Structure formats: structure tokens, C-alpha cells
Amino acid sequence: MSHVDEGTLHAYLDGELPSAERAVLEAHLAGCATCRANLTEERALRERATAVLGAARPVERPAPPLEQLRREPKRSPWRVRRSFAWAASIALALGIGYYMRSPSPDARTSSAQTQGIALDQNPAAIAEDKAPTRPQSQRRPSQRQAARPVDEVVVAQKAPRPDSAAPAPRLADSVKLNARAVSGALARAELDRAPAAAAIIVDGAPLRQLTPTTWPVINRRVARSILGEEPVGLPGLATRAFRRAPGTDGTVVVEQALDSSTVIQIFQRPAYPYDSSGSGTINEGRSRPRAYANENQARERSNLRFGRFVRGLRVEITGPLSADSLNRLLEQVAPLPPLP
């Protein structure tokens, strides 16, 4: 047998050499120092190639339940499954409303504005993604609500989302029920019985189950710099940390404490650069390049079902709460008050 070619050596190393060939090869190797040296070399090469590739692997997140995929294609992004789990977040929201009764003008404006952001799920709009601009009516679904005072934060949601094809959750009912029974105890009960590590979001689709505790901690100003506007969170909750995703997609996570043992994470990253241009408060002077916009459009098209937009940010939420609770919390997310 002449010397073994590298292809055969690789097939051998890969365990893919048919047994007859393998026996011949091993017999040859036993008597051929050159081929043994080559094998050693190829083994090192193979390992290096694996290591190089391994340096570029995505963070592995658990797959969503297969059933979720089954239902997905025709699903409306904003159809929220009904269950009793709304209680915690509504109670919390009322608490936040109370807490924020006399905030700064900035906080008023920003919280109120978020009420107006509805997810654009019009199929026609999706088809128009490549068009240079969107019709004004689609781009700014309801900025007309922008002047709403903050202490109406929950009640305001009785208004149907103008862009939503699906019926909005009947929050009016929820609020009414809670008016009788708003209490910390209710919220606690919900927290206690919520399955640990349930993930987001709309329609129970788990999206982020990974806890990116390894993401680098950054400060508020850096978060703002990455996002191009104020990071968003749940007003009134203590912020434990801002973290930055590895990589360049501009994702920031805001970690906030519901209580001493319950931390929720609010993922956010820039969406449409022009979504925030109309608000005129933040983000001024920063015009994102076109390529960035397109890329996020592409993202948005695929991720429509999983999050919501708050001004120019695409926001996802996760935490040890039920999907419904997280959905409710997601609706309360607003830009954090600007730094003094």
C-alpha cells in the first residue's frame, strides 16, 4: 500500500471509514512511520478546525416547545392566552401607577408614549419592508395618545390597539376584578405558584430562557449609548444591572427586581431607527445608517411574534413568572426616566 491520502485519514479520524478499509489502514499505519506522522498532523488539523469553528457558535438556548411551532404560522402576535395569571402583573401595574402619580414631566411623557406603540403586524406592511419608507399611518400607530398622564397607565390600555388584528386582551375586565382584590398578597400568590423559569411571551412562546449572567455589566450611560435612546424597564422597580450582549447586535438587558428573589430581564435593542424620530425627545442627532435599518427590518419580520416595540426599541421580557404575567409586564415597559 502506498502512503495514505489525507482524505482517507480524515475519514478515519471522523470514524467514517468502512470497516474493511479501516482494517487495511490500521495495518498500514502499524508499519509506516510517515503515515503515522501524517495521521498525527491531520488529527491536529482536524482538532484545530473544530476549535476554530467552535469559536463562532451561537449561544445555545433551549428550543421552544414543538407544539408552539405547530401553531405558529397563522398566529396573531398579540393574541394573548387567557388565564388567571394576569393577576400579578395587573396588581403590579396598579402599584406602579400609584407609585408614579407625581413623577417628573419626562417620566410622564415617556410612559404615556409607550402606550401608543402597537406592534405592526399588518401583512401588507411586512410586504413593504423593502420599500424605502412606510406609510405614515403604519409607522406611527398612535402617537396621538402621547399626552396621556401617567397615572392612567393601566386604564389607558382599555383602548384597543389600533393596529392589532386580534382582539386586545380584555384588560377592562381584569382591571375591574383587580379593583376589588388588588393586593400584594394576590401578586405574591401568583409569584409563588408560577412555574420557575417560565419564559416569555406572547401566546406562551418561550423565547429567552437563558439567563445571561455572563453578559458584561455596563452602566446606564453605556446602555443608552448602545441603544441610541434611554433603556426601557418597568417604572418604579429597582434596576439591578444593565448588561450588554456579546457581539454587535446592540442588545442590552435590564435586570430589575420584583422582590428580593425575583429578577426579571428586559431585553432590548434598536429596532427601526425612524420609529423614534417622531417622539422628538431622545435619539436626536443620531441617524442610523440605512443598512442598519434594513437589517433590523429583516429581524423584525421574523421576530414579530415574540416581542413588542417601545419607541425605537424591540423589547422582550423574561423572568420566573408565567407567560401571561410576563406579557402583562411587557405592556408596562417604558423608557426609564433620564438620568439627572
Place this chain on the structure above:
Amino acid sequence: MPDDIAEVYRSTYPALVRFLYRKVWDAERAEDLAQEAFARALVHRPENTRGWLFVVAANMARDEARRAAREKRHLTLLKSEPDAMRSAPEDEMDAETQRTRVRAALEELTPRDREALLLWDAGMSYDEIAAQTGLARGAIGTTLARARRRLVEAYDAGLEGGQHVARG
């Protein structure tokens, strides 16, 4: 009889995401595409789910190719944002730089070599790779050997010549 998709889903999803990631270079996009591929599999019920999935995924990734140029510009632009970059810790910069280099190195491979390598890395056997790429089974070892060599060489060349990459 079609495979048990649930079982394939369990065993193959991460590999499919990884496979797609190295084509679209966006982790969430890769997840979306992988989920979309499985969603289609649930409808089509292919005989060989695994093979079918990778074919579909490869096609979807190809459809993404026209976005690749834009994303490339996006990466470049991000790198030129001084605030974001200055705030990035060193180790993270390294990870990002490394990813960029791996990507550049992979692009030095011929499409067929790259495909074979990514499929192998996704856990496919020589038989499956042969079925997917149209290569003869006997040629897979040679193809992979060449792909690995070029990958490592291009990566090392990037290390020597590409120090500026980190700075943009």
C-alpha cells in the same frame, strides 16, 4: 413512515441553529429559521426529517444571502461607533473579533467545501453529507480535509494580517 419529528427536534435543533448561524451570522435569525424549518416539517412530514431539514435550512439561508452584504456593512458601522466600542470589555472584544475572523476564514472556502464542513459540524454523517451535497461518499473525507486545512490557514492568516480588525 416519517420520523418522529419531536425526537428529531430534540436531537437536531441545536445543530440546525448552529448550522444556520454560520450562514446568517445572527443567532436569533438562525433560531427563527430553524424553527421555521421545523414548522414546515410539521406540515410536510418528510420521510427523512433530518436530511430534509438541512436542505430546507440551507435554502432559507441562501435566501438570506442578499442580506449578508447589508449585515456586513452593519458590523462595520457598529465598529465605528466609538462609545459602544470603548465600553466593550477586552474579552468580549476578543470574542467578537474571533467570530469575525472565523466568518472571514469560512468565506475563503469554496461553497461546497464550506457546506460539507458545516454539515459535518452539525453532526451529519458522511452518507448524509453526500446525499445533501451531491458529492460521492468517497470524496467527503478529501473534501473535509481540504476544508479544514483552508479554514485553519485562512484563520491563521487573518490572525497575522488582521490585527486592525479589532479597531475597525
